[in-house]
Amino acid sequence: MDVFSVLGILVGLGAVVGGNILGGGSLSSLLNGPALMIVLGGSLGAVLFQYPPKVILRAVKIMVWVFVPEKINLTSDIDQIVAWSSLARKEGLLGLEAIADNEQEVFARKGLQLLVDGNEPEIIRECLEVDLETKEYSDFQAAKVFESLGGYAPTMGIIGSVMGLIQVMQNLSDPSMLGIGIATAFVSTIYGVSLANLTFLPISAKLKAHAYALSNAREMMMVGIVAIAEGENPRNIELKLSGFLHATT
Structure with missing residues (x-):
């Protein structure tokens, strides 16, 4: 949490x-129910119009990262990669076959399988870079859904305010209706600005930060696997990967 x-x-x-x-x-x-409906409904409608269903669904799926982010332990991953390197130097790349079959993380399993199959380091890098860039793009696009909500919400708040003022003007002869219209006008603005700056924009920033952290972890995994393919010394691999620990996430 x-x-x-x-x-x-x-x-x-x-x-x-x-x-x-x-x-x-x-x-x-x-x-104020009407004001909330205008701001939320209008913002959601605009976002549904802007993005394809795949991006919307991805945004809904990763929203849980705001409160329960995926676990990332770069130190543990480095130790694991160094252990793979040591095993490969002792038993050859085929010694990693059982590890590849049992690896739960999809990106690491693909990299290990490419390694076990005897592919050249550049081929391994190219294949993993495609996955890395695709996953990063998908997550960043999903995070932008909330950024868009943060952009539309204040505008919808203004629309709600105008609608409330129109209602006021239409009912100047009926004092009982003036309060409702004025309340909708001002509360709509509050909802729009508050939802944008207290909810949607922070969620977007949080998701982007975690997407970057995941991308950083995958990139480290790719560099480590390529280094194993190139036959680098386990100690050198550990020193090389330690630089990823200083990345801002």
Whole structure:
């Protein structure tokens, strides 16, 4: 569980709601169904129009990374790669066949299989780079779905505000309707700006950061497997891969 994601949401919402209450407002004044429908419905509609279904589904799938990111342990991966290298030097590349068959991580299993099959280092690199770039692109596109939501939400909030003001103007002769229209107008703006800056844009940034971390881990795996194919010394491989530990994720 990513504690900072939960803490960030609580602090952000607490600041908005708490500030409203301290300013003399009430929680009920921030609750407005029509305004929420305009902002959320309009933003979702625009995003569904913008992206293909595959990207939308991927975005929904990886949204869990915000709170439960996939585990990445580069130190453990380096130790594993060094162990593979040592085994390959002792028993040859075919000694890694059983490890390749039992490897759970898809990217690593493909790399090991290419290694066991005796492919040239450049061939292995080219094959893994295709997977690396494809996965990275897919995850970044999915993260951009939330970035787009963050872009559309404030605009939809403005649309809701205008609609509320139109309702006010149409009911100037009926004082009972003025409050509803004015509330929808102002709350729509709050919803649009708050959802964008407290939810959608932070989610997008968080997903991009984790996608980069996963890409960094895969790249390290690729470099390690290629180094094994080139017959590098296990100690040299460990030193080479240790540079990935300093990447900002």
